[in-house]
Amino acid sequence: MTTQNKANQIAALNEQIASLKEEINKANADIKVHLEKRDKLNVQFRKYREEIQALKNERDLINDVVKALKQQRDAAREKRKKMIAEIRAITDEIRALKAKKPRKSRQQLEKEIHDIEWKIQTMPLDLQEEKRLVNEVKQLEPQLRIYQKIEQQNIRITELQKEIEALEAKANTSHQELITAAQRSQELHAMIITKINEATAIKREADQLHSAYVQAKERTEPLRQALKEFIEQKRQLQNAIKKESEIQKETAEKVLKETLEAQARSKLQQGEKLSWEEFQLLADDESEDQQTED
Structure with a gap:
């Protein structure tokens, strides 16, 4: 190519x-x-x-x-x-x-108990009368406690109702x-x-x-x-x-060198004066030939 x-x-x-x-x-x-x-x-x-x-x-x-x-x-x-x-x-x-x-009623019971207790405390009573009055109080107190329990329970209901409302x-x-x-x-x-x-x-x-x-x-x-x-x-x-x-x-350099060498040898054979470059060229060529023979 x-x-x-x-x-x-x-x-x-x-x-x-x-x-x-x-x-x-x-x-x-x-x-x-x-x-x-x-x-x-x-x-x-x-x-x-x-x-x-x-x-x-x-x-x-x-x-x-x-x-x-x-x-x-x-x-x-x-x-x-x-x-x-x-x-x-x-x-x-x-x-x-x-x-x-x-x-x-509760008021009646409270009044009766109060009156009896006042009578026991303030009036001179014989033992039998005092005992009778004490027994009477004992009979009235359970009846009063019913009212008190009802009141306490009503209070509790009121408290519970308030708590329920809050809840x-x-x-x-x-x-x-x-x-x-x-x-x-x-x-x-x-x-x-x-x-x-x-x-x-x-x-x-x-x-x-x-x-x-x-x-x-x-x-x-x-x-x-x-x-x-x-x-x-x-x-x-x-x-x-x-x-x-x-x-x-x-290749071109070799051809040119060979041409110049041939020209230099021709001048040398004809007895013409060589330039320094031509002389150096022939000297280098002889040196190369000698190295080849060696």
Whole structure:
């Protein structure tokens, strides 16, 4: 293959190399776009994941509050239930006491007992009379205690009713707080679902872009391999041209040297004066011939 043919091949290879580089650069630009979009989406996905976790943490805290409020409400209801049962039991007891209530009123009994005790304390009485009066008080006191027990039980009922009212107020407050907390928990759950759906869509798109990036990179591999082969072919051709050029140069220099030597010998034979360069040329040639003979 002539040097010109090699040069023509190098020119053709340069065109192919330039075309491949342009194609690879275009593919790299597409890859860069895919990577940038993928990385942005991955950043968004991580942000969504953090937001979802924050919402879950808030929802879990609210759910703990809801659980505590339910426990408070249930405890209040149970306590109220027991108090109502106690009121019913006391009411039955009062009803039973009223059935045993004496004909005399409480005021009458208290007055009679007071008068008798005053009489015992202030009047001179014989032993028999005092004993009679003491027995009379003993008979009246059980009747009075019925009224006192009824009064005590009524007081207890009033206390229980007040406690029940307080419990109901507290239960209502807890119930309202529970409703508010439950609504907030539902809102957060809905937000979490929405965020998860959005994050899933972002992740899906990011994965698609990553797949496109991998495919684009795989498509450039044959181009890179072809470019590498063309560059190697070009290098080999350039080396061949360089070697041929060096051989041609050496040949030309040898021919020139031989021509000059022949001219110098001709002048020497004809008795003409040699230049220093011609003399040196003949001296070098004789030295080379001597080394060859040795």
